[in-house]
Amino acid sequence: MKIALDYDDTFTLDRASWRKAVKALQMNPSTSVTFVTARMKRGDNEDIHQDANVMGIDIVFCNKKPKQECFKADVWIDDNPLAIPTPDAMRACLS
Numbered sequence: 439m440k441i442a443l444d445y446d447d448t449f450t451l452d453r454a455s456w457r458k459a460v461k462a463l464q465m466n467p468s469t470s471v472t473f474v475t476a477r478m479k480r481g482d483n484e485d486i487h488q489d490a491n492v493m494g495i496d497i498v499f500c501n502k503k504p505k506q507e508c509f510k511a512d513v514w515i516d517d518n519p520l521a522i523p524t525p526d527a528m529r530a531c532l533s
């Protein structure tokens with residue numbers, strides 16, 4: 439299972455709790471957790487790099503694009519679900 443975990447206003451709301459949750463999920467070798475952020479790769483990303491390093495997880499920077507365009511997740515955890523779908527996926531949901 440591939441889990442995409444948003445960073446800003448999701449992980450950052452409660453770092454201690456999310457670290458415990460990620461650690462528990464990492465107990466299953468078939469589960470991976472990745473930070474998938476709308477942030478630009480170029481920028482001040484020291485905080486996300488530091489948190490990712492502590493947990494040993496990867497980061498995907500979507501550079502403000504819909505997150506589905508830059509990562510294929512089985513499960514999305516995000517405070518802003520509208521940041522996830524592509525325009526086509528959004529239209530499909532609305533039709």
Ligand SMILES: [Mg+2]
Binds near residue numbers: 444445447516517
């Ligand atoms: Mg967010």
